[in-house]
C-alpha cells in the first residue's frame with residue numbers, strides 16, 4: 001500500500017486522524033468533509049496515496065467511479081437535495097488543497113447559495129481542432 005507520511009488523508013485512511021466515515025471498501029473510504037460546501041458533502045478517498053487524478057491506476061479510478069452513483073443517491077437523500085456536484089480538483093491551480101486525490105460529492109439544493117456556472121470561453125479559428133488533435137495524439141487515438 002502506498003502512503004505518504006506527511007499526508008493528512010493517508011493519516012485519515014490509517015485512523016491516525018479522526019473522521020466520520022460513511023462507507024468503507026477494500027480500496028477506498030468515504031468520509032464527511034470537515035468544511036462542507038453544502039451540508040452532506042462527502043469525500044471518496046482511495047486508500048492508496050496518489051497525488052492527482054492523472055496518477056490513478058485505471059482500475060482504482062474505475063472503483064472510485066463505481067461508488068459515485070450509490071454515494072450520490074445516499075447523500076442527496078440525506079441532505080434532502082435535488083441535485084449534486086461530483087468534482088475532482090487536480091493541482092493547486094485547480095483548487096486542490098490536499099495532495100491525495102479525492103472525489104467530492106456535494107448535495108445541491110435549490111437555495112444553497114453556491115455559485116454556478118463557471119465562466120466560459122470561445123475558440124477562435126482552428127484552435128478547437130488543433131487542441132482536439134493534440135488531445136487525440138496524447139491519447140494515442142488516430143486522428144479523424
Ligand code: 5GP
Nearest residue numbers: 019031032033034035036089095096097098
Ligand atoms: P480539495 O481542495 O483538495 O479538492 O479538497 C480538500 C477537502 O478536504 C476540502 O473540502 C476540505 O474541507 C477537506 N478537508 C481538509 N482537511 C480535512 C480533514 O482533516 N478531515 C476531513 N474530513 N476533511 C478535510
Ligand code: ZN
Nearest residue numbers: 007010049100
Ligand atoms: Zn495520502
